[in-house]
Amino acid sequence: MKKILLAVFLFSVTTCFSQQPSLNIIPEPAKVEIKEGIFTLNSSTIFVTRLSQTNNSINFFNDYLKKFYGFKLKTWSQTKTEGVIDLSLKKNNNLIPGAYKLNVSKNKIEISANDEEGIFYGIQTLIQLLPAEKSNSLNVRACNIIDSPRFAYRGLHLDCGRHFFSVNFIKQYIDFIAMHKMNTFHWHLTEDQGWRIEIKRYPKLTQVGACRNGTIVGHHPGAGNDNKKDCGYYTQQQIKDIVKYAADRYITIIPEIEMPGHASAAIAAYPQLSCFPDSSTKIARGVKWSGDSTGKQVQQSWGVYPDVFCPDDYTFKFLENVLDEVMQLFPSKYIHIGGDECPKTYWKESAFCQQLIKDSGLQNEEGLQSYFISKIERYLNSKGRSIIGWDEILEGGVAPNATVMSWRGEQGGIDAAKQYHKVVMTPGAYVYFDHAQSKKEDSLTIGGYLPVETVYNYEPLPAQLSGEEQSYILGAQANVWTEYMNNPAKVEYMLFPRLDALSEVLWSPKENRNWDNFKNRLQQQYKRYDLLNVRYNAQGINKGE
Ligand code: ACM
Numbered sequence: 001m002k003k004i005l006l007a008v009f010l011f012s013v014t015t016c017f018s019q020q021p022s023l024n025i026i027p028e029p030a031k032v033e034i035k036e037g038i039f040t041l042n043s044s045t046i047f048v049t050r051l052s053q054t055n056n057s058i059n060f061f062n063d064y065l066k067k068f069y070g071f072k073l074k075t076w077s078q079t080k081t082e083g084v085i086d087l088s089l090k091k092n093n094n095l096i097p098g099a100y101k102l103n104v105s106k107n108k109i110e111i112s113a114n115d116e117e118g119i120f121y122g123i124q125t126l127i128q129l130l131p132a133e134k135s136n137s138l139n140v141r142a143c144n145i146i147d148s149p150r151f152a153y154r155g156l157h158l159d160c161g162r163h164f165f166s167v168n169f170i171k172q173y174i175d176f177i178a179m180h181k182m183n184t185f186h187w188h189l190t191e192d193q194g195w196r197i198e199i200k201r202y203p204k205l206t207q208v209g210a211c212r213n214g215t216i217v218g219h220h221p222g223a224g225n226d227n228k229k230d231c232g233y234y235t236q237q238q239i240k241d242i243v244k245y246a247a248d249r250y251i252t253i254i255p256e257i258e259m260p261g262h263a264s265a266a267i268a269a270y271p272q273l274s275c276f277p278d279s280s281t282k283i284a285r286g287v288k289w290s291g292d293s294t295g296k297q298v299q300q301s302w303g304v305y306p307d308v309f310c311p312d313d314y315t316f317k318f319l320e321n322v323l324d325e326v327m328q329l330f331p332s333k334y335i336h337i338g339g340d341e342c343p344k345t346y347w348k349e350s351a352f353c354q355q356l357i358k359d360s361g362l363q364n365e366e367g368l369q370s371y372f373i374s375k376i377e378r379y380l381n382s383k384g385r386s387i388i389g390w391d392e393i394l395e396g397g398v399a400p401n402a403t404v405m406s407w408r409g410e411q412g413g414i415d416a417a418k419q420y421h422k423v424v425m426t427p428g429a430y431v432y433f434d435h436a437q438s439k440k441e442d443s444l445t446i447g448g449y450l451p452v453e454t455v456y457n458y459e460p461l462p463a464q465l466s467g468e469e470q471s472y473i474l475g476a477q478a479n480v481w482t483e484y485m486n487n488p489a490k491v492e493y494m495l496f497p498r499l500d501a502l503s504e505v506l507w508s509p510k511e512n513r514n515w516d517n518f519k520n521r522l523q524q525q526y527k528r529y530d531l532l533n534v535r536y537n538a539q540g541i542n543k544g545e
Helices: 002-018 051-069 116-129 167-179 238-249 264-269 314-331 345-349 353-361 365-383 411-418 452-458 488-495 496-508 515-532
Strands: 033-041 046-048 074-076 085-091 100-102 110-115 136-146 154-158 184-188 253-258 335-339 388-392 401-407 422-425 472-476
Touching: 033 110, 046 452, 051 085, 051 116, 051 472, 085 116, 085 452, 100 116, 110 116, 116 136, 154 167, 154 388, 167 238, 167 253, 167 488, 238 253, 238 314, 253 314, 253 452, 264 472, 314 335, 314 365, 345 353, 345 365, 353 365, 365 388, 388 452, 452 496, 472 496, 496 515
Parallel strands: 046 074, 046 085, 085 110, 154 184, 154 472, 184 253, 253 335, 335 388, 388 401, 401 422, 422 472
Antiparallel strands: 033 136, 100 110, 100 136
């Protein structure tokens, strides 16, 4: 009997605990105190600030209010103590940008931050305190929040090579990143199946390389071909507009120009980039091809292809010219140069490559890949930029200043950190959002199984690294490869709620992570997604389904 009473007691204590009021913020802030009272936000609420650095945040908040609640707020520079949102900058000692304090009381809301990013993240939290239903008078619960990010690099990637996505969707995607207090958009712009960035010096890259004559249907090699011409690229003007849109949200865009592999679209445009310019493109076994299959072609199915950039003067001059235009468009410190999945078959068969290996004292084709990446690194370093590449760039010797993205597990990241190279963790088993979210996934995916709980439990700092080595891990990133995502709704469905889980891994103190509590907070997040008209997979949180 005593045991039963104890069990009942424990059950009610834990039930009470789990039902404590929560502000339902994702990612969970470092410290939250809920207070008595309500602030009512309506069209007579006024922003108070004298700082131009708060403009981005005010504009963002007003656009959000207008879109979802139908009103905007005015800004004053005079002091006013009631019915206001007061924004201020106060220096503190946080090393990673983005720390803020948010205080909501009956009369006013105060956001104070170390830097502009912090004001913006305070506004993102305030947005999550608004009701998820449309209304013109918004009750905000009184509270005190002290918050700051755990990792400096909080990234999300999108593959626009396999499928092209509109400028409007790219902007929405950037808003998803901002909503989750993340700060990097890795934009994968070139692939075997499409070259997506206008390069003025090489117009055929988009005239030829941005189009394929069809796409396989179903899983590679496909049950057929849709026989539809599929084209798309971003003009330089559109890219400038997107880079500014991201910067206004404190998001850096890292462009990826893939090399030396995944180069079929570039080679279709300029066959001389191949070591075998006169050979026709190899079509993978079983693929039903649409249109002309002779000469160099943009690929119509997925996977890895042997026709890669030839490491000769023509290619290096081409890549330097391309990168010059890329650097003019993207102010990011990092330029991603790919480096993954480069088959060495053509380099083995090429007399030119074999002579180059000999003349340069290289061991083999892996050494040649290292030579390739190091040459590009020297060029980008000479322009004040740094390279980041997939973990294959470790093979044959990593380029001296390269940052490594560890995707084939965590080992590449561990090895790179031990060699004192900076690392971004993107291991497939934890953050590949192209994998299925549930065992009974009914939509087509590349395969794998990555439930949201696995993402939530991911720890980017490997235990086998020393404290000093761990300091080389800048953060982590989820990758969204789009072979099996050909529309925005599918991308959203694959993103959410896994992006919520990752945002908490990257932002919140490790000790605050609590899966049951996160699951409860997700229910409110789903209501927000409904308000935003964003798709999500609500089944994904039930393990094993
Ligand atoms: C990769 O997933 N091939 C980087």
